[in-house]
Amino acid sequence: MDTQDSFLIGSIECTVLSDGWSDYSPEAIFPGVPEEQWRRFAGSTLTEEGMIRLAYQTLLLRSGERLALVDAGLGDFGGPDGSAGKLPGSLEGLGIGxxxxxxxxxxxxxxxxxxxxxxxxGPAPVPAFRNARVVMRRDEFGFWTSDASASMMEVMREVTGMVLPAIDHAQLLDLVDDDREVFPGVRFEPAPGHTPGHAAVLVSDDDQGAIYLADALIHTSQFENPEWTAAFDALPEVTVESRRRLLELAASRDLTTMAxxxxxxxxxxxxxxVFGWDPEG
Ligand SMILES: [Zn+2]
Structure with a gap:
């Protein structure tokens, strides 16, 4: 999980970058699924302590001289000894500040x-990527900055309440609500459910394509069992609909896929x- 893996989509260089990992209780990842069932699909994600280890990994895109990151990882919120928040080190490993x-x-x-x-x-959170436009879907931003998110877990609202205003006040935020290019060859693909404004990211160039599913799918068991939802899926039924649609898209277009x-x-x-998963790279 700590190595960097690059591939090309047309002229766009894509690099999978580790932000680390975190362990979750099986009850959070497989709520309502009988243990003998999820154990069959847990594979190497089941730790000796009986936890489910999920990777944290972002995607770096290079188009000409321009660099885009897809998601920013946990950052400093895991604390100095956390197993996640390793993205800055992964970038540094590529010579990127x-x-x-x-x-x-x-x-x-x-x-x-x-x-x-x-x-x-410092006294207040400051933008980590000072020169970067931060692009997100308007419906996702609206959800977290309104009363609509009042029922979400306190820890989630606390972090969004610190991060989103800091980026907004620094005037780095771009909100989009259509399918415009947000980076050369790159578009958001709305995939609601995990959160109301959750979006996947499509990369295409020169008849080649990749899809970053984000959290439309969080565990390999969900390829074969797309109806399994996690405790963090805000809208479980919508999550499953979005997941099936994205998996069909990825399979039918033979897209390089990551989550x-x-x-x-x-x-x-x-x-x-039945959907299956062929690891590559
Ligand atoms: Zn996540």
Whole structure:
């Protein structure tokens, strides 16, 4: 999970970057699924302590001289000894500093995806990528900055309440509500459910394509069991609808596929009526 893996989509260079990992209780990842069932699909994500280990990984895109990050990782919110928040080190490993990033695309405003947009430690959070436009869907921003999110977990609202205003006040925020290019060859693909304004990201150039599912799918078991939802899915039924639609898209177009919480990258295959996952790279 700590190595960097690059591939080309046309002329766009894509690099999977680790932000670390985190362990979750099986009850949070597989609520309502009998243990003997989820154990069959847990694979290497099941730790010796009986926890489910999810990767945290972002995507770096390079088009010519321009650099875009897709999601920002947990940042400083995991604390200095946390297992996540490693993105700055991963970037540094490529010789890239935070000021080199031109655009950060945000799939949704959960702490593990936006925490890294700011640095903590001073009197107030400050933007971590000072030269970057932060682009997110208007409906996602609206959800977290209104009473609509009042029922969401306190820890989530606390982080969004610190991060989003800091980016907004620094005038780095661009909100989009259509399918415009947000970086050369790159568009948001709305995929609501995990959060109301959650979006995947499509990369296409020269007849080649990739899809970043973000958290429309968070565990490899969900390829074969797309109806399994996690405790963090705000709208479970909508999550499943979005997931099936994206998996069909990825399989039918043979897209290079990655998800924030599934280590590495691969391709989605439709075998009969069942989705499968072929890791690559
Ligand atoms: Zn996540």
């Amino acid at each position: 935070p000021d080199d990033i031109d655009v950060v695309l945000v799939s949704h405003a959960h702490p593990d995806h936006i925490g890294g947009l700011v640095r903590l430690g 924030f919480h599934v280590a590495g990258r691969g391709r989605v295959r439709l075998r009969g009526a």
